[in-house]
Amino acid sequence: MAIDVDRIKQRHAIAEVIASHGVPLRPVGSRLVGRCPFHEDGRASMVVYPITRSYYCFGCGAGGDVIDFVRRVEGVGFREAVGLLDAATPAAAAPPRTLRPVLRLSVDDRLMLTAACELYHETLMRTPGMLRYVETRGIPTWLTRHCRLGFSDGQLLASYLKRRRLSLRRAQELGLLFPSGDETMTGRIVIPDLRGAHCGWMVGRVVDGLREPKYRGLALPRPLLGYERTRGHQRVFVTEGPFDWLTLAGWGLPACALLGTQPGPDTVRLLARARSVVLVLDTDEPGRMAAMHLAASIGDRARVVELPGGVKDVNELGVQPDGREAFFRAVDAAERRARDVAPAS
Numbered sequence: 001m002a003i004d005v006d007r008i009k010q011r012h013a014i015a016e017v018i019a020s021h022g023v024p025l026r027p028v029g030s031r032l033v034g035r036c037p038f039h040e041d042g043r044a045s046m047v048v049y050p051i052t053r054s055y056y057c058f059g060c061g062a063g064g065d066v067i068d069f070v071r072r073v074e075g076v077g078f079r080e081a082v083g084l085l086d087a088a089t090p091a092a093a094a095p096p097r098t099l100r101p102v103l104r105l106s107v108d109d110r111l112m113l114t115a116a117c118e119l120y121h122e123t124l125m126r127t128p129g130m131l132r133y134v135e136t137r138g139i140p141t142w143l144t145r146h147c148r149l150g151f152s153d154g155q156l157l158a159s160y161l162k163r164r165r166l167s168l169r170r171a172q173e174l175g176l177l178f179p180s181g182d183e184t185m186t187g188r189i190v191i192p193d194l195r196g197a198h199c200g201w202m203v204g205r206v207v208d209g210l211r212e213p214k215y216r217g218l219a220l221p222r223p224l225l226g227y228e229r230t231r232g233h234q235r236v237f238v239t240e241g242p243f244d245w246l247t248l249a250g251w252g253l254p255a256c257a258l259l260g261t262q263p264g265p266d267t268v269r270l271l272a273r274a275r276s277v278v279l280v281l282d283t284d285e286p287g288r289m290a291a292m293h294l295a296a297s298i299g300d301r302a303r304v305v306e307l308p309g310g311v312k313d314v315n316e317l318g319v320q321p322d323g324r325e326a327f328f329r330a331v332d333a334a335e336r337r338a339r340d341v342a343p344a345s
Contacts, residue, residue: 040215120150154186175219
């Protein structure tokens with residue numbers, strides 16, 4: 001049976017669907033703008049065009065109609081996306097329902113992401129210049145191996161996936177390849193989000209500083225990077241960027257990263273089991289504001305660390321000779337402040 005795409009786009013306003021997935025939008029003339037959920041977006045790069053019922057991200061290149069958005073955010077195919085939209089249409093007497101972003105990866109998807117992760121890791125380990133770069137960021141080789149850090153030289157992934165008989169079209173849908181076949185992570189250090197023996201997500205950080213955006217993720221809902229490593233811990237550390245997370249992981253701390261200053265809709269829920277949530281965000285204005293808002297959402301369990309010495313983030317502090325000791329002094333100070341303001345029992 002043929003699908004009437006125009007009817008679907010008319011019945012489901014693209015701005016409403018995007019907003020229902022936790023993406024705040026603000027009007028700019030006849031358009032709406034917001035932070036793209038498909039990559040690390042610090043500039044509100046996604047533009048929604050209500051008149052043409054479309055969207056486009058100037059950061060990662062994702063774009064299309066409302067079906068394309070649901071397909072990307074839900075990790076499903078075209079017909080499944082249409083079905084989710086139809087299922088979210090309220091019946092005449094029923095209360096309104098909204099779509100909920102769900103990460104749905106098939107077995108082949110997990111194989112593909114894990115294969116890309118291993119290829120990038122092997123590439124990094126045989127590229128001395130990139131290994132030196134990682135080391136200058138305070139990341140020792142043992143941690144590079146443990147966290148399966150990688151590097152994309154932009155030349156190997158498509159042919160590697162072909163040899164593994166994995167779909168290049170699906171690789172494009174997941175955000176590993178551009179429609180041209182070029183790798184999205186080219187020239188980037190790749191930090192994977194490991195879930196057991198598999199890779200469920202990854203983010204790439206530019207090395208030369210000449211590419212935009214600085215960070216690029218996959219066309220999948222953004223996770224709390226490293227969250228699996230925090231499970232079961234009573235005190236959890238939360239950083240802003242992936243290299244900050246790697247610094248804390250190298251110090252043996254149960255940490256995860258927001259990958260920006262905009263916590264996802266499930267962030268507070270995921271951190272609910274920890275008795276203490278130590279926020280170690282950047283010291284710039286966006287980082288301070290994000291720490292304040294997140295602390296307010298978490299409540300008395302939150303501890304906001306004030307990094308010393310005018311450093312921007314914990315990774316910058318970590319490469320200093322006494323950085324580790326200075327960090328733990330700052331954590332102790334945050335704990336004392338929390339005790340001082342705690343209500344008397």
